[in-house]
Amino acid sequence: MARRSGEATREEIRVAAARLFRERGFARTSVRDIAAQAVINPALVIRHFGTKELLFLETMSFTIDDEPLFDVPLEQFGERFIEVLLADDDIRGVYLALVRGSNEPRIKGRLQAVHERTFVEPVRRRLTGPDADIRARMAATVVGGLLYALWVVEDEGLAHASRPELITRYGALLQQALTPT
Incomplete structure (x- = not known):
């Protein structure tokens, strides 16, 4: 078997870790699991x-593409934000990995x-x-509530709702939080 470069080994570790952390979370993923997935010695991890x-902190990050959020008038922002969020x-x-490891x-x-950079700031x-x-922080709580209900507690009623319905209804809630009183 040919030896891998240090950078290739590092990348294989990152890929294996990212996959396992997403599937299992921080606590249920061991260094040995990551090493086995990357086919390396655990000491290399x-x-x-x-x-x-x-390693978790390096591999578990995400951003939302802000560009589609700025392409719509503010009056349509709520629905567009939910649509972009659910499409990724x-x-x-x-x-889920971040919540489980929090x-x-x-x-x-x-x-x-992530909450600040991905939800509040945009x-x-x-x-x-x-x-x-x-208003931005209240809007972020609407988004956080949706993610929590869909992905953490797996609310059956929401899970069975159509994506267009979730976009319309949660978009309206988000829009309400954005609107000045």
């Missing part, structure tokens, strides 16, 4: 990343950063007025 937690399958796995302080910090950029920040 630690050599390349230091700790399982640092990668978000579900990373979101009892670890650094992972909780990453979840807070919304705040679209708003004006002295209450823009609170």
Whole structure:
């Protein structure tokens, strides 16, 4: 068997870890599992990343493409945001992995950063007025509630709703939070 370069080994570890963390979460994924998936010695995982937690933090991140969010008038932003969010399958796995690992302080910090960077900031950029920040944060809680219900507790009623219905209804809730009183 040919030897891999350090960079190739590092990338194989990242790919294996990302897949396992999304499937199993932080606590149920061991360094040995990651190494077995990457077909390497477990010591190499630690050599390349230091700790399982640092590897998790490096592999579990996501962003939402802001461009489609700025292509619509503010009055249509709620539906468009929910549509973009539900269309990205990668978000579900990373979101669940972050939530499941949030009892670890650094992972909780990453979840807070994702909340701020992915949900609050894109919304705040679209708003004006002295209450823009609170409206953006309230809108983020609407989004967080949807993700929690769909992916953490797997609410059967919502799970069976059609994507267009979720977009319309949650878009309206989000739009209401965005609208100044």
